[in-house]
Amino acid sequence: MTNRLHRQGTHDGLSRDYVVFVTVARGINRKGSGPKSQRFLRLALDEGPVNIGVNGKNLITGGDPEQMLAGITDDSHPSAVFSNLEAVRRLVGKLKEEDLGLSVTISALTDEVDAILRSQGLVRHSIEHSLGILGRTERLPTQQVLELTSMCGHGCVSHNHARKMIDWTKLGKLTPRQAAKYLARPCSCGVFNIDRGEELLTKAMDMA
Amino acid sequence: MLIDKEKCVGCGNCVPICTMGVISVVNGTSQVNQEECVECNTCYRTLRSEGRNPTFVRSVRWLLRQFRLAYDAPPDVCPTGALTPPKLTWPRTLRAEFSDPNVKHPSTGGGGRGTEEIKTNDVTGRVQEGKIGFAVELGRPGLGARFHDLQTVAMALAKAGVFFEPNNPVTHLMTDTKTGVLREEVLNEKVMSAIIECRADAAQVPEILAALRRVAGEVKSVISAAIAARCGPDGSVPYLDMVREAGFTLSLNGKTNIGLGRPRFEERQQAA
Numbered sequence: 269m270t271n272r273l274h275r276q277g278t279h280d281g282l283s284r285d286y287v288v289f290v291t292v293a294r295g296i297n298r299k300g301s302g303p304k305s306q307r308f309l310r311l312a313l314d315e316g317p318v319n320i321g322v323n324g325k326n327l328i329t330g331g332d333p334e335q336m337l338a339g340i341t342d343d344s345h346p347s348a349v350f351s352n353l354e355a356v357r358r359l360v361g362k363l364k365e366e367d368l369g370l371s372v373t374i375s376a377l378t379d380e381v382d383a384i385l386r387s388q389g390l391v392r393h394s395i396e397h398s399l400g401i402l403g404r405t406e407r408l409p410t411q412q413v414l415e416l417t418s419m420c421g422h423g424c425v426s427h428n429h430a431r432k433m434i435d436w437t438k439l440g441k442l443t444p445r446q447a448a449k450y451l452a453r454p455c456s457c458g459v460f461n462i463d464r465g466e467e468l469l470t471k472a473m474d475m476a
Numbered sequence: 477m478l479i480d481k482e483k484c485v486g487c488g489n490c491v492p493i494c495t496m497g498v499i500s501v502v503n504g505t506s507q508v509n510q511e512e513c514v515e516c517n518t519c520y521r522t523l524r525s526e527g528r529n530p531t532f533v534r535s536v537r538w539l540l541r542q543f544r545l546a547y548d549a550p551p552d553v554c555p556t557g558a559l560t561p562p563k564l565t566w567p568r569t570l571r572a573e574f575s576d577p578n579v580k581h582p583s584t585g586g587g588g589r590g591t592e593e594i595k596t597n598d599v600t601g602r603v604q605e606g607k608i609g610f611a612v613e614l615g616r617p618g619l620g621a622r623f624h625d626l627q628t629v630a631m632a633l634a635k636a637g638v639f640f641e642p643n644n645p646v647t648h649l650m651t652d653t654k655t656g657v658l659r660e661e662v663l664n665e666k667v668m669s670a671i672i673e674c675r676a677d678a679a680q681v682p683e684i685l686a687a688l689r690r691v692a693g694e695v696k697s698v699i700s701a702a703i704a705a706r707c708g709p710d711g712s713v714p715y716l717d718m719v720r721e722a723g724f725t726l727s728l729n730g731k732t733n734i735g736l737g738r739p740r741f742e743e744r745q746q747a748a
Contacts, residue, residue, distance in 0.1 A: 272731060273702055273727075273729075273730065274613075274616065274617065274702070282728060282729050289595075291596050293596040293599040293600050293737070294585075294586075294592070296600065296739070297737070297738065297739070324577070324578045360734065364736065367736070367738070368736070369737065369738035369739075370736065370737060371592075371595055371596040371597075371733060372736045372737075373594075373595045373731050373733050373734070374732050374734060375729065375732075376729055376732075377728055377729050378728070378730045378732060379728075381732045381734075382732070385711070386711075390736075391707070391709070391735065392707050392732045392733065392734060393597060393706070393707060393735030394597040394598065394704065394705065395704065395707055395713055396609070396611070396703065396731040397703055397713075397719075397726040397727050397730040398700065398701070398726070398730065399685075399701040399702060399719065399726065399727075400700075400701065400727070401617070401699065401701075402688065402689065402692035402701060403614075403697060407698065408618075408619070408698065409618070417617060417618055418617055421616075422588070422589070422668070423615075423617060424495060424516065424577070426492065426493060426494060426495045426497065426518070426618065427497070427618050428492040428493075429493055431492070432551065436551075450551050453522050454493065454518050454521065454522040456521065456577055456578055457577060
């Protein structure tokens, strides 16, 4: 449930990272939601997402986005990741206009989302913030690694995988874009922001 | 996860992919520390099987070594398809249910780690005005946690007077939701992470946050904690001051339910 919440980063880094997704309430509006979820993803695809997630597949593992869209059922809860604020603003406007009736959540800087909603005549309904990390924090890797791995909230992008991709970009074995795509692969919900991954790996390379 | 030793050629691609860092190459083949593996299947899902003949791959690698050469396979393949997901039995099944986002919890019928929580709050009204929701996730990011640590935290939160979310899979493992005690046989199971979901009156927030801070020093892993609420009519966030006064810092980012779900909770209530 919090898999899109605890993304680590600075205000600047997080300002190009928006996850938009729909959720159905079981027992209330799940039945017949498939076509509505499909419509959501169609609208999202029109805005050029950097990653999408459908039925355990992402843009790297899922192949053709049109086939992924066609595979959406009542049990699907598709998501789309953007690096562009204006694309999200347009998507929110279209979702409001089409009134699909599905709950829409945006994971991003809360002040930016608030501004987007107000510009579209909407008021946020509910909100969730991270309170940070407690406990044995001395066991955690560097912030550089955490910013990459926390883009998969289910923890499927391992710290060692991020370290390897940082090393391989520094060695010139992979470009930052290629390495970001490899890191996006294990995130089956498709919420790993490939653009941001590339940006973070480029920064890491520059620090070599 | 199991690794077929007949097939494994020791390329080592699965080592960094392992979310818990518990795969290592020993004597030329990969080995999994079964005690620490959380059965997330990430290695199996991420590494494409190239289906190559193990003898052929070993021969090529041997030949290259003679010329002091090496071949780095692409980082997303298992050349021989040596990774084999095992058939799990209770209570080890919990490891996959809490660690592999593609496995559903039989207890709740849902996938992932928790529930719909505020994502459908516009429709369900789960966290209403005057109430505050908490999501206390042990093991995240990337360290994993055992259920005895979850029990420690759940008991501390129970003492602070929270109401545990009934549809949450951790709540389903409790023998008593008044005390937060979990079933004895699950306590040593390790998972990638698990979320204790609960809610309380807004007035209880200081006590709950204090309990959370205290108990965090008693666990062997990390806790990613979150707080959630229904916004005010003007979009205001009701817990800002409470959190600040308790010495916590809210994240810059968060999840916002933008209120487009239908039928609205209020409409359903009126209809009922």
